[in-house]
Amino acid sequence: MVSIGVLDMIIETVKHALMITSFVFVMMLVIEYLNVQTRGNWQEPLRGSLWLQYVLCACLGATPGCLGAFTVVALYTHNIVGLGALVAAMVATCGDEGYVMFSMFPGKALLLTFILFGLGIASGFLTDLIFKPDFKIMKTFNKLEFHEEYECRCFLHGKIVDQLRNLTLQRGLLIVVLVFFISGLIFNQIGPSQWNWIKVTFFASALFALFIVSTVPEHFLEEHLWEHIGKNHVPRIFLWTFGALLLVHVFVEYLDLGAWIKSKHLTMLVIACLVGLIPESGPHMIFVTLFAQGTIPLSILLASSVVQDGHGMLPLFAESKRGFVFIKIINFVVGLLVGVFGYIAGF
Numbered sequence: 001m002v003s004i005g006v007l008d009m010i011i012e013t014v015k016h017a018l019m020i021t022s023f024v025f026v027m028m029l030v031i032e033y034l035n036v037q038t039r040g041n042w043q044e045p046l047r048g049s050l051w052l053q054y055v056l057c058a059c060l061g062a063t064p065g066c067l068g069a070f071t072v073v074a075l076y077t078h079n080i081v082g083l084g085a086l087v088a089a090m091v092a093t094c095g096d097e098g099y100v101m102f103s104m105f106p107g108k109a110l111l112l113t114f115i116l117f118g119l120g121i122a123s124g125f126l127t128d129l130i131f132k133p134d135f136k137i138m139k140t141f142n143k144l145e146f147h148e149e150y151e152c153r154c155f156l157h158g159k160i161v162d163q164l165r166n167l168t169l170q171r172g173l174l175i176v177v178l179v180f181f182i183s184g185l186i187f188n189q190i191g192p193s194q195w196n197w198i199k200v201t202f203f204a205s206a207l208f209a210l211f212i213v214s215t216v217p218e219h220f221l222e223e224h225l226w227e228h229i230g231k232n233h234v235p236r237i238f239l240w241t242f243g244a245l246l247l248v249h250v251f252v253e254y255l256d257l258g259a260w261i262k263s264k265h266l267t268m269l270v271i272a273c274l275v276g277l278i279p280e281s282g283p284h285m286i287f288v289t290l291f292a293q294g295t296i297p298l299s300i301l302l303a304s305s306v307v308q309d310g311h312g313m314l315p316l317f318a319e320s321k322r323g324f325v326f327i328k329i330i331n332f333v334v335g336l337l338v339g340v341f342g343y344i345a346g347f
Contacts, residue, residue, distance in 0.1 A: 010246070016311075017242035019190050019202070022181050023067065024315045025234050026205040027074040029225060033212050046080055050125075050133060053085035058120035061089030061312075062113050064098025067201060069312025077319050083135055084128035086316075090327055091334055092120030095310020097284050104292045112298070116305055123334050137323035163218070170226040171213060178210045240318035245280070245311075265300065269339045272300050273332055276307025279317065284308045299342025306335035 046053055057075075060068030072089035075081045094101075094116065101109035128135075163171070184190035185203050192199045213225065275283045284304055291301040309331065317324040 009250075013242060013245045015184075015190055016245055017238055018181070018184075020066075020070070020311055020314060021234060021238040022190075023202060023205065024070055024074060024237055025230075026209045027071050028078075029209050029212060030205075033216075033220075046075075050082065050084060050128060053081045054088045054121045054124040057081060057085040057089040058092040058117050058124065061092030061120055061309075062117040064094075064102065066093070066095055066310045066312045067198065069093045069095075069309055070315060073312065073315045073319075077138065077316070082128065082133050083131060083137060084124035084133065086124075087127045087327060087330055088120040088124030090120075090309045090312060090331055091123040091306050092116045093309045093312050094305040095284065095308060095312065097288050097305070097308075097310070101288055104288070108298070112302060112305065115302060119306060119334065119338065123330070127330060137326045138320040163215075168218065168221070170230070171218075171221055174213045174221075174225065174230065175210065178206055178213060182206045182210065237315055237318040240314070245314070265297065265343060268296055269300050269303055269336070269343060272304035273307045273335045273339065276304050276335060277328055277332060278308070279311060279313050284310075297342070298347050299339050299345075302342060303335040303339030306338055307331045 046056070057072045060072050062068070069089055072081065072086060076083075076086045094112075098109070098113070101112065167175075181190065182203065185199060185206065191202050213221070216225070272287050275286070287296060287301050287304045290296045291298065307328075313324055313327065316327065
């Protein structure tokens with residue numbers, strides 16, 4: 001018989017996986033919608049400037065939480081930004097701990113954010129310098145398609161009502177899923193319990209997704225949303241995300257990471273980088289708390305923040321295990337080097 005504790009853990013994991021998958025789905029949907037509406041022209045400024053990619057993706061990564069990281073992963077898996085930009089975002093992000101750090105030590109948290117932003121840009125540039133901008137960590141990328149022979153006009157006043165009256169299975173299913181997601185947000189079953197900016201972002205994005213699903217013509221719905229995103233990507237992202245989160249919860253539940261921490265700073269630095277490899281925000285909280293208490297120096301917190309990326313890498317894990325490991329190795333090397341340099345410099 002399944003214990004209440006295990007059942008609660010599974011339920012919470014399902015909710016978290018649904019939240020992550022839903023946001024990734026919305027971002028993929030919006031990217032697909034913009035691509036068709038602009039016939040791909042919006043991508044050119046990003047593709048034409050690596051430095052614009054570094055700055056934008058590092059900025060998205062440096063924002064507290066995982067939404068920015070999810071967005072960058074969606075851009076990368078659609079081959080809109082390159083490897084360096086992805087690295088920039090993952091080095092710059094520190095997941096949900098960003099909110100905690102700003103509440104516990106706002107001045108130092110702001111300094112840490114600017115350092116991570118700069119390290120993200122530098123790491124992205126060096127990554128493309130070493131591996132070349134056209135180096136790929138995924139065998140295949142999600143394609144953004146638009147058909148030259150078919151002009152997709154995605155908001156036709158005269159047909160929207162008819163489309164809703166004569167719902168196809170695909171449109172009806174997507175509408176139901178989005179309505180359930182929005183309801184889950186409203187009744188605090190999914191996402192943060194408070195109406196902070198994360199929850200508002202989820203809510204606004206979901207409403208926009210509902211608008212898109214309800215108004216686009218059948219061609220866009222079937223070819224771009226259902227076949228491309230709904231059937232191919234969403235189930236895989238959810239299953240891999242759920243599996244990874246469940247394993248992490250079990251790992252953290254039965255292994256007291258805090259007991260690993262020793263008095264020697266170099267030992268803690270290595271431990272912080274190793275713990276950062278876990279695709280979960282929770283374990284990193286140990287080092288945030290220790291820094292707030294004055295037990296560890298900024299260099300260890302910085303190294304931990306560089307290596308860990310909250311849940312930001314889980315969508316990439318669902319798309320490419322090789323890519324996930326590759327980025328994690330880069331993060332680990334950068335974090336360890338930065339931590340050692342900071343330790344030697346005495347901060």
